Amino acid sequence: MFQHPSLLFTHSRHFLRRRRRCHRRRLLSTLSHTLSHPIYTVWAANTGLGKTLVSAGIAASSILSSPPHSKLVYIKPLQTGFPEDSDSDFIYRKIPQILHRRSPQSTLIASNQTLNVSIPAARVKIGNNFSEVSGSCKNGFGDFGFYEEMKVGDGVGVGSELICKTIFAWKEAISPHLATEREYAFVGDDDVLALLQKCLETGVESDGGVLSLVETSGGVASPGSSGSLQCDLYRPFRLPSILVGDGRLGGISGTISAYESLTIRGYDVVAVVLEDHGLENEVPLLSYLRNRVPVLVLPSIPKDPLDDLMEWFDESQSVFHLLKGIMLSSYKKQLDRLHEMPRKAQEIFWWPFTQHKLVPQEKVTVIDSRCGENFAVHKMKDHGYISQMFDACASWWTQGPNAALQIKLAREMGYTAARFGHVMFPENVYEPALECAELLLEGVGKGWASRVYFSDNGSTAIEIALKMAFRKFLADNKLLLDLSQHNTDESSIELKVVALTGSYHGDTLGAMDAQAPSPYTGFLQQPWYTGRGFFLDPPFVSMCNGAWKIVVPKKMNYVDVKEDTSFNSRDQVFNKSRDDSNLSSAYSTYISQELLPSSGSRKFSHAGALIIEPVIQGAGGMLMVDPLFQRILVKECKNRKIPVIFDEVFTGYWRLGVESAAQLIFCQPDIACFAKLMTGGMIPLAATLATNDVFESFVGDSKLNALLHGHSYSAHAVGCAAACNSVKWFKDSQTNPNIIPGQNLLTELWDAELVRKISFHPAVQRVVSLGTLFALELKVEDHDAGYASLCGTSLLLKLREDGIYMRPLGNVIYMMCGPCTSPQVCLQMLETLNNRLDGFRQEKIQKTHEV
C-alpha cells in the first residue's frame, strides 16, 4: 500500500504544487451564513491549549441555560488523529455527562456525525470489518456513515439538542496539510467552505436558543488541507471569534501574536480565554487589549489523562457562563448595529453623486466586509444573513485585489504605517516612495517619463498635469521668455486645452474646466465652471449586432469613409495598419480644422495642452473612442508643440487589459496621470508622470519658478507601499493567473461569443468589452438617455439578487472585475446578466403594452 518514503516525498511535493494551483475553483461566490443565531469560531494561539475544553465548556453552559430546549451545534471542519482524538466525539460524550451531573432531570438528544473520512482513518475506526468502498470515495475521502446518537434524561417534554459534526477527518495526529499528503486525502478550500456553510444552516429553523461553534485545528495560522492557513481559509465567513490563549511561560507573546494574526485578517475577537498557569498572563494581555476585549482565566486543567474532568468543568462553570454571556451580548450588539445602520446612514451621510430623495432606507446596502472581489452584505430577510456579492462596480473603478492580495496588502500597509506612518516628502527620500517612483517609471512610464509627481487622487493629478503642460507650452513657444522680459502681458494670453466631448477628468474645478459641458458642469453644480477648451467631437466605436462599428462625428459626415468603419473583431479596430486608411487622413483634416486658432476673442487663445482618456471615456458613459483617431490627434498636437496629457486614472493599471492604455494606441504622452487601481484599490494615491523636458521648464533660480502645488500627504508611505505591492502583483504571472507570460497582456476575460450574443439583444444599444470592463448601453427613448436616467434600476436590483452588485451610469450599465479575476467568474456574470436582460426586455414590452 505505502510506497518507499523518498518516493512518497517526491510524490507529495508534486501533489502539493498541483493543489496550490487549483485550491480555489474561482466560481462566482454564493457563500452566505445566517444571523438567526450566534455562530463563533474557536481559535487557539497554539496547539494543545484546550480549545476543545473551551468548546465543551461553552456548549455545556449554553445547553444548561434557559430556555432548556436550546440547541448547540458543534462543527469541527478539519480533524486529524481520527478517530482517537476526535474533538466532536469528545463533545458528544462529555456534554451529556456534564448535563447528567448538573441537571439530571434534563433531556438531551445528542448526535455525532463524521462526514468525510480518509481511508486510513476509516480503516482504524471500522477495524477488521473494513472493506474498501472505493466507489464512494472521492479525493481519498469517503462517507462511511459514521453517525451515532443518544438520548439522555427521562424523555418527558422537548429537550435540548446537541449536534456534533466533523466535516473532514484524517488518521494521523499531525497538521491537516501533512495528513493530506500522507493519506492521499485532499480537500480544496472551496469544498471546505461549501460544506461548512451547509453545516452552519443546521439550527436556523429552531425555536429555542441556538449557538453554533466552529472549532479550528491547531493554531490560528496552522495550514488546512490545501496548505492555506486556516485564518485565510475561513476568512470569507469572517465569523466572530474566541481566542484560546496560552497561560504558560512565553504564552503572553504567543497569545498577542495570534490575536494580531486574526486582527490583520479582519476578524473580530470577542474574548480571550486561557488556562491559569500561575503566571498571571492575563494582566499584560488586558493591558495590551486596553480592556476592550475581555480576558478570562480558566482553572488549571488536570494533567492526569484518566481524570474525567467533571470537577474541572464544575470549577470552570462561572467562567464559561460569563464567556457565553459575552458571546450572546456581542451577537446582539452586532445585530442591533446592522439593523440601525441604514437609518443612521440616511440621517448623517451625505453621499456623493446621490440624490438622497431617491434612496429609501431599504435600498441602503449594509456592507459587513469585503474579501477579494466580493462584498459580504447584510440582508434582512430569513432572520437576516450575511451574503457574498460580486463587487461589479469595482467599488467605483478602483478595485484590483483578490483575497490573497487583499490580505497581503493589509499586512504591507500595516507594516508601512508602523515603519513610517507618514513622513515629509519634499527634499526627502524614503523607501516606499522611491520604490513606487521606480516601478512607475519602469512600468507605465517606460520609454518616455523620467519624473514622478505624487498627489492624492485623479483630479489633483490632472490639475498638476495641466500646470505642467501649460508651463511647457509657454516655454516651448517662447512665451515664457516674452513674459519674463515683459514683452507680453499675462492678461493677453488665454491658455486652453484641447479635449474631447464626453471626457471627464475629475471633480475639482481645474479638472472640470478641462472638460466639455456636461451634466456635471452645469451652473447649479459648479457656478465657477467656464469650460476652457477646444472641445472636439470624437468618433466612437462599439459593438452592435455582432460587429464593431465606428460612428464619426457629425462634422465629418461629408467624408465617405464607410468602408473603414466596420470591423469583425476588436483586434482589427486596434490594428496599426489602419494608419493608411482613408479614414486616417480624414481624421487629420478634421483635427487640423478644429485646431485653427480661434479669433474674435478678447484674448489670444492658445491650445496649451491636449488631454485625453486613452481608448475609453469612463464617466462619459464607457465610450470607446476610435484608437486611430486618438493616435492622429496626438500626432497633430505634437506637431504643433502642444504638450500631450494622457488621463489614465481610469484606464491605467490593467483596467483595459494592459498596464497602460497608451500601449493600445501606440503612442506616448508628455504627461500622464494615474490613480485608482494604482494602489490595488485600497487607498487614494495619484501620480503625474512627466518627461524630463516638462520637468526642465520648472527648473530655475527662484522657488517661485518651482511647481507650487502639493497636498499634505504627498507620496504618503502607506499608499506608496500599497502601490508597490499591487503594481508588482498584477504584472507577475506567478501571482496574477490572467497575465499571459511574456506578453504583458491580460488574457481575454469576457467570453467573446457571449459578448457578441448580448450585442444582438433587442434591449441593447451597444456593447463594449475590453480588459476588465464590460459595458452596455440600454436602448431607451431619447428623453430617457443620459446620466440622470433611471431606466436600468429594475435590472440592477435583479442582478443584486443574483449576487452581482452593479451601479448604472444613466442608461449605461457595466460590470468591472479585477485584473486577477478568473474568466470563469466573468463568464458566470455575463450569463447571469444575459438571463436578466431577457426578463428586463419582457418587463419593458409589458410596460409598453400597459401604456
Add this chain to the structure above:
Amino acid sequence: MFQHPSLLFTHSRHFLRRRRRCHRRRLLSTLSHTLSHPIYTVWAANTGLGKTLVSAGIAASSILSSPPHSKLVYIKPLQTGFPEDSDSDFIYRKIPQILHRRSPQSTLIASNQTLNVSIPAARVKIGNNFSEVSGSCKNGFGDFGFYEEMKVGDGVGVGSELICKTIFAWKEAISPHLATEREYAFVGDDDVLALLQKCLETGVESDGGVLSLVETSGGVASPGSSGSLQCDLYRPFRLPSILVGDGRLGGISGTISAYESLTIRGYDVVAVVLEDHGLENEVPLLSYLRNRVPVLVLPSIPKDPLDDLMEWFDESQSVFHLLKGIMLSSYKKQLDRLHEMPRKAQEIFWWPFTQHKLVPQEKVTVIDSRCGENFAVHKMKDHGYISQMFDACASWWTQGPNAALQIKLAREMGYTAARFGHVMFPENVYEPALECAELLLEGVGKGWASRVYFSDNGSTAIEIALKMAFRKFLADNKLLLDLSQHNTDESSIELKVVALTGSYHGDTLGAMDAQAPSPYTGFLQQPWYTGRGFFLDPPFVSMCNGAWKIVVPKKMNYVDVKEDTSFNSRDQVFNKSRDDSNLSSAYSTYISQELLPSSGSRKFSHAGALIIEPVIQGAGGMLMVDPLFQRILVKECKNRKIPVIFDEVFTGYWRLGVESAAQLIFCQPDIACFAKLMTGGMIPLAATLATNDVFESFVGDSKLNALLHGHSYSAHAVGCAAACNSVKWFKDSQTNPNIIPGQNLLTELWDAELVRKISFHPAVQRVVSLGTLFALELKVEDHDAGYASLCGTSLLLKLREDGIYMRPLGNVIYMMCGPCTSPQVCLQMLETLNNRLDGFRQEKIQKTHEV
C-alpha cells in the same frame, strides 16, 4: 526579608501602575545607532526555541570566518534566571570551546559582563560573601562588577574578540515584568534603550569584521521590565531581525504569527531559522513567505542536558554559515540602498513646492522610518548611522501619533484593509464610515452640523464646501427659484467668496480661486487663476517684545482704537468681553463697507460664501487673525444670508489646542472642512460637514440636483478607521496625557516664559504660540521677506544638527508637535531654538559687518 504574599501582590500592583505611567521620560529623543557594522536582533516565536543556540551559532560562524581578527558583540538586554540561565554566560563559554575544536591555533579574547543585577540575583551569584551594598543600588539594581575575561589560543598575533554583555539581570526564570515585581528591581524603557545604545557603540572603531547581536527574552511580544512588549520597546532602533521559529506541531502558526507581530511593527525580518522536528514546518513557512525571506532548518537539538552540543554545532555549521552570509549581504544591501537613495530621489522625484535646483544631493534627507514624533534619519558621517530627529514640521502639519498610537493605528489600518479594503460608499453603509461620521458630528460638528461629506484632502473638501455654500446662497436668496423659472439667466450671476488676504485654502483651482492673489496664484503657477472673491485685509495679532499686539488693516487706520490693541496675555485676546470694545464696532463698520455690492462689473456679483481659517492662517505664514474680527465677520455675513465656511483643515483636531478652532472664536459655521490631523497623520481623508439647511438645498426629484462631486475613494474604510481611532485617542485623557480632564482643552505645550523671552530676541519680528504650534517671523529687510525668502536656511540646518527637523515658510519658521507630545519635549525644543537664535543673530551681525 520577604513580605506576606498577598501584601506583596498589592504592593507590586501599585508598583506596576506607577511604572506604567512613568515608563517614558518623554525627553527629546537622541537615540541613534551606528551602521559601521551589521547589528541584528534575535527574536523567537516562543520561549525555549533555542534563541541562544542560534546566537551562539552565528557568533561562532562569524568569529571563525576570515578575517580572523573579527569581533562579535553579544548583548542580552534583559536576562531572567540569572546567573544559572545567563545566555551571555553560555555564549562566553561555548564560543571558545567551538573555536578550540575547529581552529585550535586561533586566538580569542573573550569577556563577559553583567551591568545591572537585581539584589536577589546578585545574592545567588556572590553566595555567602554577599553583603548588600545598598548605596550603589538604584531602582533595585546594582553593578556588582560582574566581569570576567579569558584568552584562548597561543596569543601570537591579533586574535578575534568576543564581547558578551548582559544589561539587566533578575534571579527568577520568569518573564522580566514578573521578575521586576517580585525582586523590586525596575527599569524604564528609556533606560534600557539608552544603555543598549551605549552597548551598540562597542565595536564601532574596530578594523576587522564586527557583528553585533541583540538577543531578546522569550517571544517577540513578551513583556519587558516596564510591561511594554519587547517588540514595542526596541522599536525606536528598528534593527534588522532574525526570527527563531518553531519546528514543533503547532509551530507553523506560532512562527507566522510572531513574524506578523514583528512586521506590523515595522521590523524587517531577514531570515527565519528553526529546529527540525520532522514535520517539515519550513515548507508551509516558505510558501507563506513567498520565498522572500529564507527559512533555514537546524538539526534536532540533543535533549540530554549533559550533552556539550559540540557535535550539534558541527552539524549546524553549514546552516549558520549560510545564515551569517544572509545577514552580511542583507546589511550590505541596506547600506548600498541608503547611499544611493539621495541620488535616485534627485533623479526621479518631482517634489512639490520645491525648486530642485536649490536642493543639492547632500541636502536630501534619507528617512529610514518614523516612531511617534521622531524620524529615524540616515547620516553619512562616522561610518554612517541612523539618528532620531523630532519631526517639527509635523510632516507638513499632519502629524499626531505618539509611538503607541502609531502602532495602534498600524494595526487598526491593517485590520480595516483586511476587513474592507475599500468599498463603495454612495447608497451604502459600513462600520468605519458610519462611526467616523458619528464621531465627527459628536465632536467638531457638535451643535450645528448634521451631515458629513467625505473626500480625499483639504483642497477637495474646500471645493465641495464652496459648491454647498453657493447652492445654499442661491436657495436662500430665491435665485434658485428664479433660475428654475427662467426669470434669471445664469450668465448674469457671478458668485464670489468673501475671504481674507493671506488665507490659503488648497492647491486645486477652485480652492485657489477662493484666495487672494499670492505667490501661489501667479500666472506662471496657475494660468487659470482669477481670484473670485471680495478679499478683506484682516487685523493680525502676534506677540512682540513680550506683549500681544493687534495690527489693524490700513483701511482702518483712521479709527483710533489704540487702547484696544495691546494685551498682556493671549487669554485676553480671546476674551469674549472684547465684543463690547470700540474696536469691535470699528470692525463692524469696516466689514460693512467692504461688503457693499460692487458695481461696474458686467455681471452682478454676489458674495455667495464666507470662507475663513479660524484664528491661524497657516500657509499664509502662520498669521494669527484677531479672533474678535472673525467673530464679527461671521455675524455680519450671517446677517446677510451669506453661508459661512470654516476651513479647519489646518486648525482642526487639536492643532490649536482645541478640537475645533471654532471654539476659540465662539461661533459656528454652516459648513466646515477637516483633513490633515483627522486621520492622526497617517493617510489622506477629508470631511466637509454641513448643517441640515445646507443639505436640504440639494434635495429634489432629479439626480441632477444632487451634489455631483465625489472621488473614487470617497469615505475609504482605512482612512475612516484611522480617523476613528485618532479622534478618540486625542480627546481621551486616558490616552492623551495633555488633555485637561473635563475641559476639552490641551494643556499649554510651549513654556510661556520662554516664548515671551524669544519674542524679545533681536532677530525675531513676532511670535505666535497656540496649541501645538510655535511660530516666529525672522526680522529681515523687506526685499528678503515672504515665501521665496531663504534667510532661515542656515538656522534650520543648525537645528537639524540638534535633532529638530523644521521647514521654513519663507522668513517664518515654526515648530509643530503632536497633540500628545510632552510639554517637556516642547520646552527642550524651544530652548534649543533659543540657543541657536543667538548664534544666528551673531552670524547675521558678522555678515553685515563684512559687507
